[in-house]
Amino acid sequence: MARIVLKNLRKSFGSVDVIKGVDLAIEDGEFTVFVGPSGCGKSTLLRMIAGLEDISSGSLEIDGTVVNEVQPKDRGVAMVFQTYAIFPHMTVRENVAFGLTIAKTPKAEKEAKVAEAARILQMEHLLDRRPSQLSGGQRQRVAIGRAIVRDPKVFLFDEPLSNLDAALRMNMRMEIGKLHQQLSATMIYVTHDQVEAMTLADKIVVLKDGQVMQIGTPMELYHEPVNIFVAGFLGAPSMNFLTVDVGEVSGDSATVRAGALEPIAVPTRGRDIRAGGTATLGVRPQYLGPVDAGQTGMLHGKVDLTERLGSETVVEMTLRDGAKLIAAFAEDRIFTPGQGVDLNFDPARAHLFAEAPPDPTAH
Numbered sequence: 001m002a003r004i005v006l007k008n009l010r011k012s013f014g015s016v017d018v019i020k021g022v023d024l025a026i027e028d029g030e031f032t033v034f035v036g037p038s039g040c041g042k043s044t045l046l047r048m049i050a051g052l053e054d055i056s057s058g059s060l061e062i063d064g065t066v067v068n069e070v071q072p073k074d075r076g077v078a079m080v081f082q083t084y085a086i087f088p089h090m091t092v093r094e095n096v097a098f099g100l101t102i103a104k105t106p107k108a109e110k111e112a113k114v115a116e117a118a119r120i121l122q123m124e125h126l127l128d129r130r131p132s133q134l135s136g137g138q139r140q141r142v143a144i145g146r147a148i149v150r151d152p153k154v155f156l157f158d159e160p161l162s163n164l165d166a167a168l169r170m171n172m173r174m175e176i177g178k179l180h181q182q183l184s185a186t187m188i189y190v191t192h193d194q195v196e197a198m199t200l201a202d203k204i205v206v207l208k209d210g211q212v213m214q215i216g217t218p219m220e221l222y223h224e225p226v227n228i229f230v231a232g233f234l235g236a237p238s239m240n241f242l243t244v245d246v247g248e249v250s251g252d253s254a255t256v257r258a259g260a261l262e263p264i265a266v267p268t269r270g271r272d273i274r275a276g277g278t279a280t281l282g283v284r285p286q287y288l289g290p291v292d293a294g295q296t297g298m299l300h301g302k303v304d305l306t307e308r309l310g311s312e313t314v315v316e317m318t319l320r321d322g323a324k325l326i327a328a329f330a331e332d333r334i335f336t337p338g339q340g341v342d343l344n345f346d347p348a349r350a351h352l353f354a355e356a357p358p359d360p361t362a363h
């Protein structure tokens with residue numbers, strides 16, 4: 001069992017700062033997910049915890065001991081990579097046992113641990129096969145098995161499912177969730193898939209350019225994002241962002257409007273929203289609802305494209321002032337391209353940011 005504390009952790013490759021001061025506490029048994037766009041430093045941060053990457057400055061503690069200089073094998077961590085790194089010439093049994101064989105673990109103990117890992121991962125029937133006789137998901141299970149037999153205090157996963165197809169990904173995602181429930185070990189999981197982050201995590205750490213944007217439970221981040229980056233990163237389709245003019249600001253509420261938006265009062269959530277200026281209004285697609293034909297709503301637009309998914313209808317719209325918007329309705333709806341549609345939403349569920357909206361062409 002392990003509690004992990006990062007204090008002002010930094011990493012530079014030459015003159016390039018990649019991790020720019022990360023403070024984080026991961027509780028014993030917690031499932032923590034590092035999420036963020038490609039190149040933001042997720043793998044580097046995980047590798048620093050594993051001991052595979054030097055720490056430039058700051059401290060890394062596992063169970064109250066600073067381990068900056070401790071060898072990877074002595075940290076009590078086991079890492080599972082995106083590429084499974086299993087040996088093609090060995091059987092599944094030999095692959096899973098590999099670390100124990102190297103450590104000269106007694107035969108009976110080794111066999112018992114391999115059997116236990118195989119039971120947990122439901123791959124007893126695969127133990128005598130070679131990797132070439134396995135599916136992608138089964139290979140990844142072998143790699144996880146190899147980590148389990150080492151009985152680590154901390155499991156580190158670096159995008160372990162990104163080589164799998166969509167159906168298998170979902171299946172393995174659930175298996176990893178179950179594994180965490182069974183082992184109740186501390187786990188850190190890197191992904192840029194926000195669905196994996198939302199579904200697996202006790203705690204999500206959103207990273208951008210080597211810095212922490214926000215730390216919280218999935219629902220805290222979903223409902224109370226601290227900035228536009230976090231708001232846009234979690235949730236699918238992404239939150240809509242509209243530039244609005246700010247009218248009166250009083251107490252915890254601001255009146256905003258735009259060319260296609262009737263004046264509405266939106267909570268400011270303590271943000272620095274100034275009367276007479278502009279701000280960005282964020283509304284999740286799922287919170288938008290169509291108004292009955294002939295009625296007027298808060299937002300005025302017309303339909304560009306409809307995607308009927310069965311359980312949900314995703315509608316791309318252009319608003320009267322030219323802004324683009326995506327709405328997701330919880331029922332099957334049919335719209336024709338060009339059809340005028342008004343929308344309503346609960347202003348209490350909207351977010352107001354002082355920042356400018358993100359550049360849709362930037363990535």
Ligand SMILES: Nc1ncnc2c1ncn2[C@@H]1O[C@H](COP(=O)(O)OP(=O)(O)OP(=O)(O)O)[C@@H](O)[C@H]1O
Pocket residue numbers: 013016018036037038039040041042043044045192
């Ligand atoms: N050995 C290295 N030397 C120099 N720069 C590096 C090195 N390793 C990583 N970087 C840089 O550090 C930054 C963070 O890389 P990292 O691999 O941690 O990103 P990531 O968030 O895991 O991205 P991805 O989602 O693509 O895996 C990137 O800009 C990368 O180019």
Ligand SMILES: [Mg+2]
Pocket residue numbers: 042043044
């Ligand atoms: Mg990476």
